[in-house]
Amino acid sequence: MTDKKVWLITGAGRGLGVDIARAALAAGHAVVATGRDPGKVREAIGDHDDLLTTRLDVTRPEDARAAVEATLGRFGRMDVLVNNAGNFYAGFFEELSSEQVRSQIETLLFGPMNVTRAVLPTMRKQRSGLVLTVSSTAGIAGGMFCTAYAAAKFGIEGWVESLTPEIAPFGIRTMLVEPGFFRTELLTANSTTYARPAIDDYAERTRETVAAWSRMDGKQGGDPARLANAIIQLAGSDEPPARFAAGADAVQTLEAKANLLLRQADAHRKLSSSLAHDDA
Numbered sequence: 001m002t003d004k005k006v007w008l009i010t011g012a013g014r015g016l017g018v019d020i021a022r023a024a025l026a027a028g029h030a031v032v033a034t035g036r037d038p039g040k041v042r043e044a045i046g047d048h049d050d051l052l053t054t055r056l057d058v059t060r061p062e063d064a065r066a067a068v069e070a071t072l073g074r075f076g077r078m079d080v081l082v083n084n085a086g087n088f089y090a091g092f093f094e095e096l097s098s099e100q101v102r103s104q105i106e107t108l109l110f111g112p113m114n115v116t117r118a119v120l121p122t123m124r125k126q127r128s129g130l131v132l133t134v135s136s137t138a139g140i141a142g143g144m145f146c147t148a149y150a151a152a153k154f155g156i157e158g159w160v161e162s163l164t165p166e167i168a169p170f171g172i173r174t175m176l177v178e179p180g181f182f183r184t185e186l187l188t189a190n191s192t193t194y195a196r197p198a199i200d201d202y203a204e205r206t207r208e209t210v211a212a213w214s215r216m217d218g219k220q221g222g223d224p225a226r227l228a229n230a231i232i233q234l235a236g237s238d239e240p241p242a243r244f245a246a247g248a249d250a251v252q253t254l255e256a257k258a259n260l261l262l263r264q265a266d267a268h269r270k271l272s273s274s275l276a277h278d279d280a
Contacts, residue, residue, distance in 0.1 A: 006075045008032045011085030013041040019228035032071045058111030064118035083112035083133040091195025093147040101148045108152035127171040137253040175240040180249035
């Protein structure tokens with residue numbers, strides 16, 4: 001690949017997607033910025049000679065195929081896919097409806113799958129490319145009020161980890177980005193849907209959690225513009241990392257989970273190791 005690469009970014013109309021698009025353009029790359037409303041995407045990013053905006057609802061495979069066709073029609077190749085589009089259904093599992101859980105997984109897991117499936121034939125033909133997927137620390141360690149979100153993000157982690165050796169022989173790399181708390185729009189009303197309170201046993205914790213997250217909105221420690229620049233830097237390296245813990249809190253989350261898994265593996269080591277057939 002040349003130094004100037006073609007980036008396709010989903011969810012580029014707000015939040016981190018805008019920052020990634022701006023950083024990629026500033027670094028001299030060409031960008032296909034996508035969203036459900038291309039007009040809002042262009043308004044958010046601004047005009048640029050190397051910018052193409054196009055409609056892409058990640059839950060619609062036909063949109064993904066059309067976005068790839070538009071990319072190839074304008075720039076002739078596809079170098080970096082950024083699976084970034086997302087939303088957040090928050091609440092206790094019993095109060096989240098089955099429709100909300102399915103919608104969460106449809107967007108956060110099947111959405112990136114749809115776009116990646118559309119992109120891979122081009123990258124295989126080129127024998128090069130990077131599939132970069134924005135996951136979350138919620139894909140490493142689950143937490144209260146995040147059952148639907150964590151289910152989707154844990155799915156992302158397993159999918160990308162399994163996809164990696166399938167496409168590596170074609171020169172295609174993968175990279176997972178696991179942000180901690182960044183000052184994006186994830187906790188705003190446009191991105192977060194809270195489960196409707198219906199069960200008294202959860203009512204007090206629901207009020208406390210919603211109030212705490214509402215106070216946090218706009219005050220998160222992470223700077224999305226700095227994260228975007230870090231993503232551009234890592235994507236341009238000879239060996240992009242399989243996982244990038246984004247933020248000091250993300251590093252702590254990964255370390256804590258690794259240590260927890262080691263303790264759990266060791267807790268019943270003798271029993272775990274005694275389950276084979278006698279003739280094995």
